[in-house]
Amino acid sequence: MVQHHLTAEVDAVVKQQVAMARLGVGECGTGWQLFAEDGEMRMYRREQEVDGMVVDPLKAVHTVKGITGHEVCHYFFSPQYRYDWETTLEHMNVVETISEDTLVFYQLHKRIWPASQRDVVFWSHIRHLPNDQDRDGPHIWTVVNQSTEHPEYPGCSGKTVRIYLTVCLLCQTIVNPPKDGAPISRNDISCKITYCSVVNPGGWAPASVLRAVYKREYPKFLKRFTAYVINQSKNKPIMF
Numbered sequence: 599m600v601q602h603h604l605t606a607e608v609d610a611v612v613k614q615q616v617a618m619a620r621l622g623v624g625e626c627g628t629g630w631q632l633f634a635e636d637g638e639m640r641m642y643r644r645e646q647e648v649d650g651m652v653v654d655p656l657k658a659v660h661t662v663k664g665i666t667g668h669e670v671c672h673y674f675f676s677p678q679y680r681y682d683w684e685t686t687l688e689h690m691n692v693v694e695t696i697s698e699d700t701l702v703f704y705q706l707h708k709r710i711w712p713a714s715q716r717d718v719v720f721w722s723h724i725r726h727l728p729n730d731q732d733r734d735g736p737h738i739w740t741v742v743n744q745s746t747e748h749p750e751y752p753g754c755s756g757k758t759v760r761i762y763l764t765v766c767l768l769c770q771t772i773v774n775p776p777k778d779g780a781p782i783s784r785n786d787i788s789c790k791i792t793y794c795s796v797v798n799p800g801g802w803a804p805a806s807v808l809r810a811v812y813k814r815e816y817p818k819f820l821k822r823f824t825a826y827v828i829n830q831s832k833n834k835p836i837m838f
């Protein structure tokens with residue numbers, strides 16, 4: 599069977615993004631500044647501009663009790679849940695199904711005054727990796743979203759501004775088996791989440807506006823998304 603033209607790119611970008619996500623905020627050299635904290639969630643950004651545009655890389659780390667990395671990635675990747683947790687979405691559709699673990703999405707985000715409305719086309723890939731710290735521990739799960747071109751969605755519709763992004767959600771399940779050998783319940787598991795994103799907002803938007811949007815929207819997004827996964831999973835069997 600002939601490989602899809604994106605398969606090689608997906609493999610390379612996933613490997614590169616997972617390696618980056620695994621670096622702590624200390625190792626990536628200095629420059630990461632903590633800009634939001636809420637319980638276990640820590641959100642860092644690096645102030646970076648390309649051609650005068652704010653493209654601040656963002657790295658968030660969070661530990662959530664009662665869910666697994668597979669569950670977090672499942673609800674992040676699967677299109678049928680997206681309107682439930684992605685509040686800035688005006689429209690979303692699956693442009694292409696490359697395989698059961700690789701989809702191409704079009705997303706139109708709500709306009710955020712005073713900037714013009716944004717849209718994005720990206721491939722999204724879900725994968726699990728052996729846990730190299732603990733051979734027989736639960737696998738690491740990841741979803742990588744990477745902007746891509748698609749002939750049906752040229753980036754020059756005029757009305758909206760096309761954004762470019764690379765996102766990596768990396769999840770590690772932690773199991774603390776009960777002492778008495780009882781079966782593992784949701785009280786015995788937690789998930790260590792690393793969320794990395796670099797967004798190029800496309801057309802010009804004032805740096806102050808962009809930084810204010812990210813400062814407000816990213817913490818809200820991660821809190822809302824993780825609360826959604828907890829709520830969706832709590833009465834269902836654990837997905838390891």
Ligand SMILES: CCCCCc1ccc(-c2ccc(S(=O)(=O)CCO)cc2)cc1CCc1ccccn1
Nearest residue numbers: 684686707710713743765797799803811815816819
């Ligand atoms: C003037 C505003 C310009 C930027 C607007 C913008 C840019 C990027 C995105 C965004 C953020 C996360 C993803 S994802 O992680 O792949 C999940 C699937 O949706 C995809 C798109 C969104 C938004 C809209 C505002 C905003 C900023 C952060 C967080 C949430 N919303």
